[in-house]
Amino acid sequence: MAALFAASPLLADGHSASTDAAHAALDKAPMTAADLITMPRLGSPIVSAGGSRAIYRVTETDPATLERANKYYVIDLGDNSAPAKELSFEMEDAHSLQWGSGDQLYFMASLSDDAQSDDLAATQIFSGTLLANGSITDTILISAFKNAPEGFTVAPKGDKIAVWANLPRSCDDLHCNVKAGDSDGPSGRLYDGDAGFVRHWDHWKVPGHFNRVFVHDLKGEIIDGPGVAVDGNDPKTGITANTPTMPFGGGEDVAFAPDSSGVYFTARIADKDEPTSTNLDIYWSDLSGAAPTELTAANAAHDSTPAPSPNGKYLAYLAMERPGYESDKMTIMLRNVKSGKTHALTRDFDRSFGSIAWAADSKSLIATAYDTLDVPAFQVDAITGQVTKLDLIAGYEAHIGNVVPLADGGLLFTRDSIGAPSELYMASAGKQARPLTDAATSRVGKLASTVTTRFSFPGAGGEEVWGQITKLENFKGYMPAILYIHGGPQGSFNDSWSSRWNPRVLASQGYAVISVDFHGSAGYGQAFKDAINQDWGGKPLEDLQKGLAAALALDKQIDGGAACAMGASYGGYMVNWIAGKWPDRFQCLIQHDGLFDMRSFYYTTEELWFPRWDFGGSYSDVPENYEKWNPVNHIDKWQTPMLVVTGEKDFRVPYTQGIQSFTALQERGIPSKLLVFPDENHWVLGAKNSLQWHNTVFDWLEYWLKQKVNVVPDPAPLND
Helix, strand or coil: CCEEECCCCECCCCCCCCCHHHHHCCCCECCCHHHHHHCCEECCCEECCCCCEEEEEEEEECCCCCCEEEEEEEEECCCCCCCCEECECCCCCCEEEEECCCCEEEEEEECCHHHCCCCCCCEEEEEEEECCCCEEEEEEECCCCCCCCCEEEECCCCCEEEEEEEEECCCCCCCCCCCCCCCCCCCCCCCCCCCCCCEECCEECCCCEEEEEEEEEEECCEEEEEEEECCCCCCCCCCCEECCCCCCCCHHHEEECCCCCCEEEEEEECCCCHHHCCCCEEEEECCCCCCCEECCCCCCCCEEEEEECCCCCEEEEEECCCCCCCCCCCEEEEEECCCCCEEECCCCCCCCEEEEEECCCCCEEEEEECECCEECEEEEECCCCCEEECCCCCCCCCEEEEEEECCCCCEEEEEECCCCCCEEEEECCCCCCEECCCCCHHHHHCECCEEEEEEEEECHHHCEEEEEEEEECCCCCCEEEEEEECCCCCCCCCCCCCCCCCHHHHHCCCCEEEEEECCCCCCCCHHHHHCCCCCCCCHHHHHHHHHHHHHHHHCCCEEEEEEEEEEECHHHHHHHHHHHHCCCCCCEEEEECCCCCHHHHHCCCCCCHHHHHHHCCCCCCCHHHHHHCCHHHHHHHCCCCEEEEEECCCCCCCCHHHHHHHHHHHHCCCCEEEEEECCCCCCCCCHHHHHHHHHHHHHHHHHHHCCCCCCCCCCCCCCC
């Protein structure tokens, strides 16, 4: 058994499942749910063309009203002593900032009341000049769209702009007339059976509308002339697709060639196969208005994230090999723009990359990937494909993201961990990074610390499985155990900060939070991830059982006799599965957006490729595979009190799954509660809702575990 200690300590919270005396021994106040919800959140940086300055966003939450607001700051990357300056805009809702040339900034914002009209959308694109004191002056309106843009990107040369919005395929650009619904007419939406998704993630699609990109010329900073549809001006010869892709696509789906000669973009064709296919493709538009050229037609699986090299010679992108599998290994592909020859640059590297960015000299790429509880950055040689893991942080890399290679060979990136939220870092070429911001670190430092311990154990089949224990650092007494079960299922509760399922805030209540990266988790090679296929309740449950035992053997302060299991999505499925297959182990359960009945789930979820791959076909093809791992078949053994949480806007695991599990609990007379959010999807995003979620969870844990835990003056030492 390997036991490693986290590089940085963690924090604490308000409700307590242990004694007041135990919390009183802490030298600082424990972290509360309100602390988590109001913690400032740092966004991704944008870097000026010359690489001398960066702008980043910090989202702040008012502790009294829980209203959120964004602030933007500019920092001089060449002067370590210069403090960041807050940007000051003429309009309050400026967002989606992008650098132009020199001191120029582009952004989106709402028109003033006196500028609004029936011929203009309320949201438009503006340009302004950034002064040394952070003020944005000389603000001008550069667009006059009838339909509101949802995002944009400016070409490297500054002569063109790509703008996207959800519009009918017949629209020539964002100036088109879109027929509004008749408020006095019928409310029904009529969908064709071969039109693709009818609903996705958390919203119903508007029939006939698609995410579409239009490219306009920029002349004197003003959008000039009609737009060119990258999907082809003529619907009969072009493609009908969604760009950005839904539900989470954005600017990474659209990339100008360095010389502004065209646009690379990722698209998902909208047809009858859309709900069952993972076949995203990369296209090239020469901006003539003709049908785009499909560059990845040879691959029927996932292709995305087009990234042209700065010198314009290559196009890098991410691709999977197996059609229908959303969690296949993501390989970096390299295409010679002139010849069209394409090869898999990282075929032999057994990690799945999630982001790519070119170095300024076009000789290598910087990419990130899950790797044994961390998400580090890697350098990939563009010629040989050699992959080198970068050592950017003293101790564990934890979670590195939003990487921007700088002109001098350095890197700008964000880094977070279980111990602390995201901050901005900069690393000189070949050196470790230094922090540039303190958006939340100082605030976290005023709260009681926690510590995270990494451990491994022989799991299912004797394979090494990793886990983590997070707990208060100076807590006196035994701690109840919380088994944290991640979703995906091809995911990980890795060393990263979360605004929702946050181990630190839960540990701060006096619990030991134990997470296990069971078979199927990301960061251990593709074979380990594939191992969950058609085995949802097999190896993962065995790993969780062995992982909990290993954690209890490792840390004698944890009271295994007072334990609760909790999880969301697949983690919620596993809670339902545990209720019937491991019914006498836990004092309580918490199930959030969990699958309860695999048959009804299959016929109500939206992305059908997911269950078809993980269960070997559709329900009608292989019902035995679904029923083998179906929690509803084991409710006769349910006995453990359960809190059920669901969101009415969740279309991935529809809220009726939660209603069904709650009904089963009621029928059997098992203590239970149901928390339903009418305005939340698969996640709980609203600040007030998040506070209610945390308080409900903390109350549930305290009720079922507080009287169960042993209390001792001092904990037994770790590994004793």
